[in-house]
Amino acid sequence: MQRYISHFDGIDGLKKEDVPVPSPRQGEVLVQVRTISLNYRDLEVINGKYDHHRAIRQVPNIVPCSDMCGVVQRVGKNVTKWAVGDRVVSLYVPDPKTGQLTERALATSLGLPQHGVLGTHRVFAEDALVKAPEHMSDEEACTLPITSVTAWMAINGTRPLGENGGRGDIAGLQIAKASGAKVIITSSCDKKRAMAKDLGADFGINYRRIPEWANKVMEVTDGHGADIILETGGSQTLSQSFACAAYGGLINCIGYTSGKTQASGEQKNVNLLTIRCNLTLKGFINGPTDRFEELINFGKKHEIHPVICKVFSFNQARDAFRYLESGSHFGKIVIRA
Ligand SMILES: NC(=O)c1ccc[n+]([C@@H]2O[C@H](COP(=O)([O-])OP(=O)(O)OC[C@H]3O[C@@H](n4cnc5c(N)ncnc54)[C@H](OP(=O)(O)O)[C@@H]3O)[C@@H](O)[C@H]2O)c1
Known part of the structure; x- marks a missing residue:
């Protein structure tokens, strides 16, 4: 089999190697990987920059990536969940099976610190996989573990969706629309905004042309603001998200595409501090x-x-x-x- 190894020295440093196909042990299955989807996290990992989680150590020579769709090729002893030929999708973090992710569980993350899926084959514990949705192609199914699960949790994990949705990514847009929300997306790219509209986005805001885009969100929600925000920008976007969040709204801190540190200094941004601990930072004012x-x-x-x-x-x-x-x-x- 073939797989890629990263030494945390960037994309050019990714090395392809030939290794023997592993055998599944008791409770494990061998999967022939068909499709792998990439996340920003994977890029950070191979650039040696994925260092903000206390539970995730940098380990040398890692197989990157976590999200794949494949087919079970061999089953180990006592495997009850899968049979040869089953189409499966990986779990980014195999544990826990319910509730919120724990910090300890992050140590089981694929693609760092555990070997990931950027290979032709991989052995998985039988409960570290889910059935691939039948209505999805291999290319579609492999995108689910990080992006879609995160969007799903952000929209449905802690509170039900209100009438006015929020800013967010593409998977978030699809889930929010299917849940009946009004959805606003931000993108600097005309083509992406047009594609988002085709997927049902009610408004697309160009944040470069309108840097104070929170005002626009307030305008198109008749002063209500966004009930749920999928905050993927971080240091450059959080203040805008605060400015357009509805009263009693929810800002889900998900990403940090605009940087990990405050523009002013070394202090990690609030967004990242909440992500690091899967933390809820809640404003409070009395009760009913x-x-x-x-x-x-x-x-x-x-x-x-x-x-x-x-x-x-x-x-x-x-x-x-x-x-x-x-x-x-x-x-x-x-x-x-
Ligand atoms: N916490 C988790 O479990 C989790 C899961 C998935 C992703 N993430 C993180 O979330 C982040 C985004 O990932 P993604 O896959 O959703 O990316 P994506 O598909 O590129 O979406 C990001 C969106 O934010 C927009 N944006 C970028 N900078 C902005 C700014 N300054 N103001 C307003 N909008 C801005 C982008 O617009 P453009 O079109 O102009 O780029 C794009 O529409 C990454 O940091 C990733 O690592 C975290």
């Missing part, structure tokens, strides 16, 4: 009546009493404010009227 009542019941059940630091008389109102200003309180300052 039912949650208030829930809180009262919880306090009753657990006998929680608010901490009162000091009680001032009505005439001492100014002293109460001064005390607050001094910052020496622990608990609440109360004025008795």
